Amino acid sequence: MLKIYGIDLSSPVNKVRFVANALGLSYEFVRVNIMAGETQTESYLKMHPAGKIPVIDDDGFILFESTAIAKYLIAKNNSDLYPSELKAIALEDQWIDFGSFHIGTAMTRVTFNRVLAPIINAPVDTQSLKDGLAFLDRFLPIVETQLSKNKFLTGEKMSLADINLLSILDPAEAGDVNLSGYQNLTKWRENLMSQEFYTKCHKSFTDVLQAMKASLQKT
């Protein structure tokens, strides 16, 4: 059976889980304890030489990097979540990369400093936080405009580009990123978050974060 290695609070891991759910796949979600060094063991490093999550083990086929995993699962299952025509592929990749490299990078800066740093007692990098917020102000209006043209990023059907961005923006509330000014984006997000591929993972990122914080307080 397909195994997905990760944690509940990782956007790349959740991207893979959302895709696997959208494809209707059965899989085992193998939770790894990063703080306890479980991603640095000899056996884990054989799967991912940098000790990162997610990794999948698909009956012995090992793969890392969430977008590569998502594309592999989609192709293996002959799904149209990723297109097959040349220009459609190019446009799909455009929105996947825009989501990952611009919005994803900015969200990582914000969530590291506002969400993770307080939990792991790491210092807050105020410049990185400021840059992250400035990048979001610059790049989110571009997504908002795109979603005024289509229901989804690349047209009238949900695709990997949407699932990718959904996973990236999942920690928005936890990171105090106010998306309410982006009406199309908010509508798009509410629609996706109500679907089973998402609710099968969690009700919201904030819910999972609160549960995690509560369990840390008990220990």
Ligand SMILES: N[C@@H](CCC(=O)N[C@@H](CS)C(=O)NCC(=O)O)C(=O)O
């Ligand atoms: N580009 C990678 C990012 C993987 C990544 O950075 N994962 C983080 C969690 S979100 C991780 O493994 N962090 C633990 C570490 O670096 O030790 C992907 O999309 O899979």
